Amino acid sequence: MESKFFTSEALIRYVESVSAPEHPLLAALRTETDAHPDHQMQITALQGQFLQLLVLATGARKTLEIGVFTGYSSLAAALALPDDGRITALDISEEYTSVARRYWKKAGVEGKIDLRIGPALESLDRLTKEGAGFDFAFIDADKTSYPEYFEKTLALMRRGGLIAVDNTLRDGKVIDAANREKDTVAIREFNASRRHDERVISSLLPIADGLTLAVKR
Numbered sequence: 001m002e003s004k005f006f007t008s009e010a011l012i013r014y015v016e017s018v019s020a021p022e023h024p025l026l027a028a029l030r031t032e033t034d035a036h037p038d039h040q041m042q043i044t045a046l047q048g049q050f051l052q053l054l055v056l057a058t059g060a061r062k063t064l065e066i067g068v069f070t071g072y073s074s075l076a077a078a079l080a081l082p083d084d085g086r087i088t089a090l091d092i093s094e095e096y097t098s099v100a101r102r103y104w105k106k107a108g109v110e111g112k113i114d115l116r117i118g119p120a121l122e123s124l125d126r127l128t129k130e131g132a133g134f135d136f137a138f139i140d141a142d143k144t145s146y147p148e149y150f151e152k153t154l155a156l157m158r159r160g161g162l163i164a165v166d167n168t169l170r171d172g173k174v175i176d177a178a179n180r181e182k183d184t185v186a187i188r189e190f191n192a193s194r195r196h197d198e199r200v201i202s203s204l205l206p207i208a209d210g211l212t213l214a215v216k217r
């Protein structure tokens, strides 16, 4: 299994061996996605487990996900949510999310997930009109839109709600000043804006590919 942690592979194997076992359907989804040409987009098993912990620890019921792909993070969150919990899941791809839908059904959690296909910025604008009040959100889609995703998501969170943002270290590229890739520039902008952002308390955790947690004050 590919590891994105900034530590040794052997240590990751150890961490996995002492962490809760991966749910069989999450393991099956990981195996199926491993054969997909874009499989590197999938979060790691340990990240999935950490998302579940965050959902449980915050007592979240109403959650938002931006970037579904084949469904690993949404399935992990759905399995951790209470029976009346709900995920509003945004993605632009029918093709990727057809795999997700299959696994949500197998796990009996499809009723918890409201999948909205289309550009996430437009879906977020529609959610703003509907009025939301999310307890938990996970941002993991196209990186150039991260600054806008964060602003729109923050406005949709209840006070005390938790936002988790993936890939905020970009494989370490954020500290390479010569790297001017659009994705890296956007992540740098997003990270720098958090430092004095008094609307949240945030922390960039150096796990996986960098995971920023931000709690709305």
Ligand SMILES: C[S@@+](CC[C@H](N)C(=O)[O-])C[C@H]1O[C@@H](n2cnc3c(N)ncnc32)[C@H](O)[C@@H]1O
Binding pocket: 041, 042, 043, 066, 067, 068, 069, 070, 071, 072, 073, 074, 090, 091, 092, 093, 096, 118, 119, 120, 121, 140, 141, 142
């Ligand atoms: C990194 S993957 C998400 C991985 C997923 N969280 C998981 O656990 O496997 C990014 C996803 O963002 C979606 N995406 C890219 N651009 C988008 C956009 N403008 N609006 C909505 N979704 C988008 C892609 O289709 C892809 O499924």
